[in-house]
Amino acid sequence: MKTGVRKILEKYGKDKTRLMDILIDVQSEFGFIPREITVQIADDLGMSEVDVDQTISFYHFFSQKPTGKYHIFLNNSAVANMMGRKEVADTFTRELGIKFDEVTSDGLVGLFETSCIGMNDQEPAAIINNHIFTRLTPFRAKEIVRDIKEGKSIEDMFVADYGDGENRSDLIKSVVSNNIRKIGPILERNYKSGQAIEKITQMTPEQVIDEVKKSNMRGRGGAGFPTGLKWEFCRNTKGEKKYIFCNADEGEPGTFKDRVILTERPRLLFEGMVIAGYAVGATEGILYIRHEYKYLQAYLESILEKARESNYLGKNIQGKKGFNFDIRIQFGAGAYVCGEESALIESAEGKRGEPRDRPPFPVEKGYLDMPTVVNNVETLCSVVKVVLNGGDWYKSFGTTESTGTKLLSISGDCKFPGVYEVVWGFSINDILDMVGAHAEDVQAVQVGGPSGAIIAANEFNRILGYEDLATGGSLIIIGKNRDILTNIVLNFTEFFIEESCGSCSTCRIIPTLLHNKLVKILNARGVKQDIDDMIEWGRILKASRCGLGQTAANPILSSIKNFRQLYEEKIQKNKVFDSGFDLSAAVKESCKVTGRVPNI
Amino acid sequence: MSKPIVATTSLAGCFGCHMSVLDIDDRILELFELVEFNKSPIDDIKKFTKHCDIGLIEGGCCNSENIHVLKEFREHCRILVSVGECAIMGGLPAMRNGIPIRECFEEAYLNGPTVVANEEGILPNDPELPMLLDRVYPCHEIVKIDYFLPGCPPRADLIWEALVALVTGDEMKLPYEVVKFD
Numbered sequence: 001m002k003t004g005v006r007k008i009l010e011k012y013g014k015d016k017t018r019l020m021d022i023l024i025d026v027q028s029e030f031g032f033i034p035r036e037i038t039v040q041i042a043d044d045l046g047m048s049e050v051d052v053d054q055t056i057s058f059y060h061f062f063s064q065k066p067t068g069k070y071h072i073f074l075n076n077s078a079v080a081n082m083m084g085r086k087e088v089a090d091t092f093t094r095e096l097g098i099k100f101d102e103v104t105s106d107g108l109v110g111l112f113e114t115s116c117i118g119m120n121d122q123e124p125a126a127i128i129n130n131h132i133f134t135r136l137t138p139f140r141a142k143e144i145v146r147d148i149k150e151g152k153s154i155e156d157m158f159v160a161d162y163g164d165g166e167n168r169s170d171l172i173k174s175v176v177s178n179n180i181r182k183i184g185p186i187l188e189r190n191y192k193s194g195q196a197i198e199k200i201t202q203m204t205p206e207q208v209i210d211e212v213k214k215s216n217m218r219g220r221g222g223a224g225f226p227t228g229l230k231w232e233f234c235r236n237t238k239g240e241k242k243y244i245f246c247n248a249d250e251g252e253p254g255t256f257k258d259r260v261i262l263t264e265r266p267r268l269l270f271e272g273m274v275i276a277g278y279a280v281g282a283t284e285g286i287l288y289i290r291h292e293y294k295y296l297q298a299y300l301e302s303i304l305e306k307a308r309e310s311n312y313l314g315k316n317i318q319g320k321k322g323f324n325f326d327i328r329i330q331f332g333a334g335a336y337v338c339g340e341e342s343a344l345i346e347s348a349e350g351k352r353g354e355p356r357d358r359p360p361f362p363v364e365k366g367y368l369d370m371p372t373v374v375n376n377v378e379t380l381c382s383v384v385k386v387v388l389n390g391g392d393w394y395k396s397f398g399t400t401e402s403t404g405t406k407l408l409s410i411s412g413d414c415k416f417p418g419v420y421e422v423v424w425g426f427s428i429n430d431i432l433d434m435v436g437a438h439a440e441d442v443q444a445v446q447v448g449g450p451s452g453a454i455i456a457a458n459e460f461n462r463i464l465g466y467e468d469l470a471t472g473g474s475l476i477i478i479g480k481n482r483d484i485l486t487n488i489v490l491n492f493t494e495f496f497i498e499e500s501c502g503s504c505s506t507c508r509i510i511p512t513l514l515h516n517k518l519v520k521i522l523n524a525r526g527v528k529q530d531i532d533d534m535i536e537w538g539r540i541l542k543a544s545r546c547g548l549g550q551t552a553a554n555p556i557l558s559s560i561k562n563f564r565q566l567y568e569e570k571i572q573k574n575k576v577f578d579s580g581f582d583l584s585a586a587v588k589e590s591c592k593v594t595g596r597v598p599n600i
Numbered sequence: 601m602s603k604p605i606v607a608t609t610s611l612a613g614c615f616g617c618h619m620s621v622l623d624i625d626d627r628i629l630e631l632f633e634l635v636e637f638n639k640s641p642i643d644d645i646k647k648f649t650k651h652c653d654i655g656l657i658e659g660g661c662c663n664s665e666n667i668h669v670l671k672e673f674r675e676h677c678r679i680l681v682s683v684g685e686c687a688i689m690g691g692l693p694a695m696r697n698g699i700p701i702r703e704c705f706e707e708a709y710l711n712g713p714t715v716v717a718n719e720e721g722i723l724p725n726d727p728e729l730p731m732l733l734d735r736v737y738p739c740h741e742i743v744k745i746d747y748f749l750p751g752c753p754p755r756a757d758l759i760w761e762a763l764v765a766l767v768t769g770d771e772m773k774l775p776y777e778v779v780k781f782d
Contacts (some may be wrong), residue, residue: 489668577743579744581667581737589701590732592700599727
């Protein structure tokens, strides 16, 4: 065991900022991270044991206990539940004879839950030993358990054909489907990689930034910060070294467009990173990808290698003296909050993914305290097209405030879930029409994932764009027969509780209190005051440090705002106060332990 | 006009908050001019004999007896005040909330360092005894609480100011130094 770990440590030069990579390798080699290895890592990296422990315990895919030879992580997102996850989960627990978070006694299989894995258009989905299984059914679950018991390799368990496009390529071989339904100027097929890089060798970095500024492009991750401005800030900050980060953490439930770009247009993305590097004067790029997409690793690495061979990466790129840039891939290990840029940087430095206090912003003091630009996958792809066709060309798409196109990840109750590249400025009604959902069958649309808003039919004429409905691109369509409070709001609130980093007391505590209130209302013990309390308490979350905490009440607040009748139907009309306390339930355990009959 | 009636009790608390009431020193004479006490350890009246205006609750709820008393206070008092950390948040007793009930019993009656004579290994289960709750609850999770006085204990001045304000209907003076959370 010791030599195995030593090899891993040496692979990363015993650099403690590479702790994430070290732990990912240890986890994959041993199936968990045993205590003695933690001690060895701490010793060799010159860290304290608790420092290593706190990184391990923060991430969902690190485990300090054995997780089984086969570890099944079944997604529990809202859409997975809409698509029949419960039956699949029940089949797994029944066939394996274990509950979730348990490992079979022979150590063969571990069963775990996990937050949205970016497969909303092909749910229910699971990750088994880093391989994605999509469109699960109880029958498939049974088959998988049977195959596991027979000791089959994961590859042999795929019975269906591989997915479409590059998913079939030798280096991916996955059953995941791209489901690209609409192609626009960013996803277009005729793209030839490298042209934009060749073009910028004839431009000054300032000219590149000016072109991007001219395009009025705003960040595609959701917050919408002007890209050109961000680059300019970073360029103007002094620093020994500068970094370009591509944020491919894509953890917002319902979002999966970045996965499709990584699969089908990775060269476009890498080219965008090189352009960003040239513009701000950075020499290193880091692509931070969520652990759920680890199945793309070999494929992406091979493309980087080819780019190096043809000098689109490396030293003196395309003959331009001093134009040096290279990219490495950093995987996460399962934490939604790492999609927040400063948490992402912390994570890439090998620490817990806790958001930093700002200012200073990453452009001043980012990765390893150096000026750092963090851009979304889609932003970096769009930049390439801006460089090739000009900022004015880009502005010709979309609206004044929201220029260009947007990739939407659409899932839920519609005929054609998948990725759509549309120009900004469409209404929700247009979108419903496009994806094969009849507006009259749709009860609600969740715009922008759990941190966004749930809107009702009377607002379906609202326009997607920064002027009206801003979105990072996730749209979940909720049909008439769904129970919004149980299927959606409760699920999303549990998601925020699970994914809070725990740093701010507001975000650590209030979502749990809101959850308890919601459960109380669902159990018919609620009163009007509970609804008022939720609205009042939800506001306090705005005091949290990052977007996760600040938006953690959004599922509840926006559903109260737009679907208040669903709450009012469930509360007690004749009572003004009910604490929801149940004495007989509260004494049950202690009476059992002491062996007495409760007398209430 | 008859004097306002006050009742007090200590649930899962340490009586520290009651001690803090006594810390109002000579103002206690003024207090007795101002109010009449009913059920309270201060006058040792065990059962409610009247409907009261103000109920002061020290401590949270750790067993069925606490629940019973708290509900009784809610029925008999117009205004109910959670006094101190334990009533408001569960306080020190709530440290057991993360520990399984069985372990709590075993620590207290079988394995703990203070266990000296329980050779038969009995966990108390007489029907007369209050039943332990699954966790320690703050008072407002059981009944409606109207006001909260923070502190461990709340300072005598805070309790005094609050009582006087409730009785006279005047606005409460809350200087920074008086409100402490520990």
